[in-house]
Amino acid sequence: MTAKVQSVGFIGAGMMASAVMEGLVSKNVVDSSGSIICSDLFKEALEKAAERGFKTTEVNRDVCEFAVDAIIVAVKPNAVQTVCRDILAVENKTAVIISIAAGVTLEELERGLPGRRVVRIMPNTPCQVGEGASCYSLGTLANAQDREIVEVLFGAVGLIREVPEHLINAVTGLSGSGPAYVFMFIEALADGGVRAGLTRADALKLAAQTVKGAAEMVLKTESHPGVLKDQVCSPGGTTIAGCDELEKGGFRSATIQAVKAATKRSMQLGHVAEIDITNKYNL
Numbered sequence: 001m002t003a004k005v006q007s008v009g010f011i012g013a014g015m016m017a018s019a020v021m022e023g024l025v026s027k028n029v030v031d032s033s034g035s036i037i038c039s040d041l042f043k044e045a046l047e048k049a050a051e052r053g054f055k056t057t058e059v060n061r062d063v064c065e066f067a068v069d070a071i072i073v074a075v076k077p078n079a080v081q082t083v084c085r086d087i088l089a090v091e092n093k094t095a096v097i098i099s100i101a102a103g104v105t106l107e108e109l110e111r112g113l114p115g116r117r118v119v120r121i122m123p124n125t126p127c128q129v130g131e132g133a134s135c136y137s138l139g140t141l142a143n144a145q146d147r148e149i150v151e152v153l154f155g156a157v158g159l160i161r162e163v164p165e166h167l168i169n170a171v172t173g174l175s176g177s178g179p180a181y182v183f184m185f186i187e188a189l190a191d192g193g194v195r196a197g198l199t200r201a202d203a204l205k206l207a208a209q210t211v212k213g214a215a216e217m218v219l220k221t222e223s224h225p226g227v228l229k230d231q232v233c234s235p236g237g238t239t240i241a242g243c244d245e246l247e248k249g250g251f252r253s254a255t256i257q258a259v260k261a262a263t264k265r266s267m268q269l270g271h272v273a274e275i276d277i278t279n280k281y282n283l
């Protein structure tokens with residue numbers, strides 16, 4: 001049973017905000033979708049949110065006036081400081097301000113929002129189906145009640161952990177970006193199945209269920225994944241032949257490099273957001 005919250009606001013109603021908003025409603029964290037308001041510059045995002053029953057507005061200040069428990073900053077990192085100015089324009093001292101922006105540090109948030117209670121969190125899109133993974137750090141003024149709000153909101157839609165802030169970039173590289181790597185793996189598994197003669201529909205279902213089942217085994221048995229892998233590999237059998245090909249293709253190394261590259265990019269994004277809006281892609 002999850003504690004109910006009164007009202008939550010999202011500034012930015014894009015991909016990640018929608019995932020969390022859907023999750024909060026389906027897990028009954030709020031009474032109804034009408035307890036959630038979102039703002040965006042992009043009209044289509046607001047139209048989609050309105051269709052799902054959420055309150056919408058083009059004015060960020062409306063979000064700050066409505067939200068009692070939390071204001072979630074869900075814009076791209078380079079728009080965070082602009083949004084901070086909108087938040088400051090409204091005298092709302094009850095709501096904790098939670099930023100999901102990759103790379104944007106607590107120090108940058110507190111500089112943009114002097115005197116406000118802030119939290120930095122890194123969720124992921126599986127929050128939409130209640131299977132997210134989020135890690136957060138509290139700002140210097142945030143209190144125990146703010147921690148509880150964050151745990152209620154994001155704990156309802158998946159796993160939640162408090163971590164020292166210096167680890168949030170690594171979390172971003174792993175679980176924040178990780179769903180994309182896993183989707184690529186599922187797509188590739190399915191392609192392999194199609195190559196071997198399965199229909200696309202069957203191959204996709206089998207690939208997704210295989211990833212889900214294997215992940216459940218790691219979580220439920222708490223066994224080392226290497227041990228579970230060995231249980232699948234019969235001597236001289238099919239699986240070890242497949243593993244051999246994955247090793248030849250640099251599968252593990254490529255995955256490690258992907259997490260490293262995304263972590264590094266997260267570190268850059270905070271600075272990009274702060275100092276270089278004109279060259280936001282840091283090319």
Ligand SMILES: NC(=O)C1=CN([C@@H]2O[C@H](COP(=O)(O)OP(=O)(O)OC[C@H]3O[C@@H](n4cnc5c(N)ncnc54)[C@H](OP(=O)(O)O)[C@@H]3O)[C@@H](O)[C@H]2O)C=CC1
Nearest residue numbers: 012014015016040041042074075076077079100101102123
């Ligand atoms: N996608 C993901 O898997 C995850 C994303 N994040 C973080 O979440 C944040 C949002 O990402 P995502 O949802 O993917 O991005 P989206 O682009 O889908 O959503 C952001 C939305 O914010 C709008 N926006 C831009 N400026 C403002 C403003 N000043 N006021 C109100 N709305 C504004 C954008 O409009 P327009 O397009 O017109 O600019 C856009 O619709 C990012 O900081 C990202 O790092 C964190 C975890 C996972």
Ligand SMILES: O=C(O)[C@@H]1CCC=N1
Nearest residue numbers: 101102172176177178
């Ligand atoms: O790609 C990005 O920058 C965002 C942050 C984590 C997932 N998506």
